[in-house]
Amino acid sequence: MPMIDLTVGRGSVRDAKRADLLEELATILLRWEGAPDTEFFREITWVYLHEIEADQLAVGGRGGGSARFRVEVTVPEGALSPRRKAGLIADVHGAVVAAAGLDPHSAQALHVWTLIREVPEGSWGAAGAVVHFEQLKQTSAAERERSATS
Template sequence: MPLISIHLPSGVLSKRDEAVLASEATDILLGLEGMAENPKARRLAWAQLHHFDLDDFYMAGEPASKPHYRFELTVFKGTLNETVKQKLTQQLTELILRLEGTDDNILNAARVWVIIHEIEDGNWGGAGKIYYLQSLRSMMKPS
């Protein structure tokens, strides 16, 4: 049931590449959660693109000279350990740089931020009710 919000400048990636970004970001997160092949989990994974004008982004009070990106991932607390968080950050950064067509180096990688929001059990609502991690795991089991 992860939520993926991707903040990116308008027009930097083609619409096709934006679709690839949303799809592959979903694949990365579900894969690291161990749910990549679970169609029930995939149906509950949301990815949303948030566009902003490139000239509306500032660094140190000055207009940024290159595009910057921010992933905000919302997951249940305790579903991602430190190793998985590191892999997630690395893979999402590599994804952006590949789609952007730029070298994977520290200067380009520093333009990609990954922020992970962990929701306490009992604080995630949808479809008119509160969901708990254990009940979601039961729902996700193959039929």
């Protein structure tokens, strides 16, 4: 049940790239979580795009400046090892930089920040019930098995 919230300045991601970026971020997250890329797991992988006006961001307490990108990834605690976190951060960075048309080696590429938030066991709910990480792992294994036999 991973989730991504991408906050950008309005116009920072080109219109033609927006839908592709949202799909790519979901794909990246599923891959690094180790979840199968099936309809079930896509249905519970949400990506939100929040576009804000330039005057809604202050850098160093001052308005203006070049575009900033905040990517907040929320996953169940234990879903990502340190290696998976590093891979996720690198791939998310690459996807956002490409969609924004930035040089990945420029100073502006430093303005893409990725934050990973892990929700403690027992603190994530859906359909009015607590969802346990172990349940998701079991569902993932069943989805993999189902995909392999199809």
